[in-house]
Amino acid sequence: MNPAGSIKFLYAAYIATWLIHGLYIGSLIRRYSRLRERKKDLGK
Amino acid sequence: MKRAFPILAAVTALLLAYAFYEAIWVAPMERTMGDVQRIFYYHVPSAWTAFLLFFVNLIASVIYLVRRNAKADAVALVTGEVGVVFCTVVLVTGPIWARPVWGIWWTWDIRLTTTLVLWLIYVSYLVLRRFSESSQTPKLAAVLAIFGALDVPLVYFSIWFFRTQHPQPVIGGGGSIDPRMLHVLLLNWLAFSCFALLVSWARYRLEMFKREVEEAEALESLLVAGSGAQISKTQIPLSREPQ
Amino acid sequence: MSSLRSITLATLTKDVRLEWRSKDAINSMLFFSLLVVVIFSFSFDPNAEESRQIAGGLIWVAFLFAAVVALNQTWARELRNQVLDAYRVSPAPANALFMAKVLGNFILVSLLEGLMAPLFMIFYNLRALGPAWQLIPVALLGTWALVVNGTFFAAMSLRTRSREIMLPLLLFPISIPAVQSMVEATRIILTGDGAARFWIVLLLTYDVVFTTACLALFETILQAE
């Protein structure tokens, strides 16, 4: 096993983890802002 | 309660940063796998967190079926969704670890396969929640969650037996773990559990907000329909009488 | 208990009679299954030794697809004219309806398997090297496993959009251990390589667990509106 070559996989795994969490949190924020729009429309 | 959210967020961020530092620079280098072994500090805590969330989902589903408590249903939905996110992390980081260590991306190992099936079950759970039109979606979803939970031990046994029949690549399981590694692992688990709690909390508040908005919309649609009916109350039925 | 049995029987008789008059499900399913067998035969053209290895998988996947077509039809009849509501307002137990539907589907799918299995044997030149009689409990238990959960999930997807696609989405993940058991047991029996006992016991466990769960929860599903 070549430690220097495998370090790429370590980076890839850590980046992938935070990418997935980031995407999910992004979707939450999008859903929240859409809901706020809907709530604003309610009064009209 | 509301004050607690930013505090939890700050604590989680600190914990995650510290756990990251420990995982990369402090934990000792594994002899055969080298640095790539450090994926372990993200992979395993994510798996434990996902299983924990699915377990909470089951409990909440049962509570919902018994008590018909809307909050229990919201908890079930939230833990199911966040659980799928963590489970996805597990399934993505797993192969990234397996490739340099075993030379293959995937193997039908017992833990991998059980996790994959669990992921499939909970994705179908979320699909059901998304596609169901009935006001009784929570009931259907809770029933599906129970079916999923019953399925997991059967999946586990079938793969366990399958594996004993077929040759498998040797997986670096068993044996003892360096106490310093264990320390870093538990620290990461704590950090990710806090993170899961934080995300679930945010998602729960989003769900409650959504329900509030939908209830208001339901009421409004009725009132709009009602204001039109006021005028025509006496005419409408008469106007449709048969000739 | 006696009313459960008599209503199950009455509902089953009624379903058989309706099917006999319209014959929509059986004809389309027979043809569909035939197509599946032929297409599978075109797609995989192994010699006799290899075919023993993969036939278990092929057969059961083909049956699974055919069963989904049958299961999607199960409740269609009860939805036309909303007859299901007439059942729901009556004092008849929900489980009688469920058992009648499961038995009906079991008969239908078994019939299909009885017709398709010989075709598979012919197209792939199969001959069991292990104890062939064990294929019978495997087929019965496996069919029950597919049908009991399939009927339940078909009832569940009644209240969803795009009902027909929901059924496989719900059914397949839960059926993974059952399908694996059927496939492995069939492969072992065909190749004569080892004993299929573990898989048969696992299938039996699966059947017992999920039949109990379905009977315990069907009322909730039926009354959900």
Add this chain to the structure above:
Amino acid sequence: MTESAATIRVTNLIKQFGRFAALRGVTAEFDSGRFHVILGDNGAGKTTLLRALAGLADPTRGEISIFDKNPHEACREIGYMAHPSLLYDEMSGMENLRYFARLYDIAGDARSSEAIRSVGLDPELSRPVGKYSQGMRQRMSLARAILHDPKILLLDEPFSNVDVHSAQEMVGLLKQMRDAGKTIFVVTHQAALLEGAADEFIWMQAGQIVDRTRHLVPDPAGRA
């Protein structure tokens, strides 16, 4: 209206379908042995109220009590007729009723032909129900609802697509049943047919009961 005569009590009934509320706090009491007509625009909640009384739609909140039982427990006392026929199109009327009689655990043949005759059809008819005319199908549907001789009849749009003559016959039939002591609820758009036959008109609007009158054209003296 005296407290003791009310056999059907509805308390603060709310039914919400996702983003749509069909019932919004309905509270009412209904006496037995009377002929009630429920009126209102589309979406006013009439059908939902009827389905809730039949035990088909579990209320989101609120309670229903029928003879001091919930609708599921009281299901033997309730006959329900919906807008669709609730019959199997491929079977004859008699075969249909024989099956439903089994569900109620009552002796099939005699009771089934009696029910069919009482709505003015011939039990010997061997045609499948799918080949019936609309009017015949509605009557057969009514026969199914009264099969187990329930004390309460819930009818949703029983006269839709029926010619006036048949509709008037059905009204006469319902009047007889009311005189025999049954409680009847009819949801309809053709209220004029029922003037004179019905005891009470219940006006619904936006998921609530807004008025109850003795006559179709409300006059102050005729308040129920």
